Amino acid sequence: LTHSMIHTDNIFPMGERPQRHLVRNSFIVEVDGNRKLRHLFLFNDVLLCAKYKATNRPDKFTFDLKWFISLHDILILEGGISLDQVKETNPPNLVSLKSQAATVRDQLRHLEGSSEGKGQTTNSSATSSNTSSSSVGGGILHTSRVEKYRKRLSDLEAQLILASPNLTWKVGRRGVSNLHYTFLLSSPYEKQQWTEAVNVLQNNSPGVGGSSLTAQELQGWITAYRSFLKTNMGNFLLRSGRDEPLLLGDLHIVADALQGLHASANVFLCFEVDSYGHFFRKAKTRQLESQEPKWNQDFIIELEGSQTLRVLCYEETPTEGVRLRGKEEVDLSTSWLCDSLQERTVALQDLTLTLQLKYIAPEATLRRVPTAKPHGLFGTPIAAVCRREKRSVPFVVTRCVREVERRGVGELGIYRVSGMSSDITKLKKSFESNPYEAEQLIKEVDIHSVTGLLKLFLRELPEALFTNELYPRFF
Structure with a gap:
């Protein structure tokens, strides 16, 4: 239950120390006509909401x-x-915000890359005063452009913090029917944790509503706790230029085996990654009933400004329903991640999970390589596919879209949650070799594998849909 416990002996003198303590806190998005960044505190006797002000x-x-x-x-x-x-x-x-952020990030990367080249040129050509003066002037102008793009990217990422969450969580005041507060969360896990924390406190704490709390007293508490909250604030909001860059690209995960169960249980795993300060569920394994479940399932998760992988293990029981058995957060860093699979053991409370992870940088994921097959489907120019199939839109596109409209419109995280890599590979081979087999297979696989296939087809096109000629006009 306790998300962050802070000892009050560092805040109040021994004789004046209250029994109040902090149970849970995090930054959160509140909606009241407009989205606003707030910080929510749950103490053992009060829930309070504060305006977050960065300096x-x-x-x-x-x-x-x-x-x-x-x-x-x-x-x-x-x-x-x-x-x-x-x-x-x-x-x-x-x-639109994500597209703008990606464009600015590419422009910034290009400028920073050219900066290194200019620096080398400047060092080798600084033989005359005129050349030196020109280089200094150009360097100042270049630095100014880089700072401009960095500020623009920072502004867009701040907007993404507000725009990203999409799960509603409403809180009201007992006895006041027309007063409620609406928050937006990004993860079902976060929503469940907030709800359970309140329920557990109410069920285990004596007392009734209407206690004599004052705004001045509570302002003093959150002000006193401010210096202790760095690790619980949402690391994205507290980043500095000295921190390692956030990861972009693809994270490949292979869920191997779980150990530590004392009896056979019906368990499954969920994987969440953070994006611009919020966690989003990206993948889910199938449920297995075993004392030593072995999934051997692989997923490809797109990283968008990420630094943490959250692993959740759930058990479904006839009496309690779905309950959390363990969780752990893994720091994502290029100091240990690479483009080959690395085995990682993750402790989930009393359970141990074996994973394999690898990271593919965006430069590699965006590289478009034409197929070597003369009549291939994936990696072939879309115009050539349409001519061969005598259709205005490739069959794989229309079939995937039709399947999503049939059974995926109401699915949470559609086109965002990753499908199983093995199913996507089977679908890809079927569409390339036997469309009739693909027609049947697409009805049987998870809907996220269908959207994964469509994204794979578009990603492997040798030329982007915007076309190389028109791309500069759009971006």
């Missing part, structure tokens, strides 16, 4: 209390609402 110094931040609800007045509105029902004045365009 120019990366390790400093402040909080301003916005509202609070005493523990036994908290009402979790379980029914909830969908994101479409949330009234927003200017709903964010997530796809």
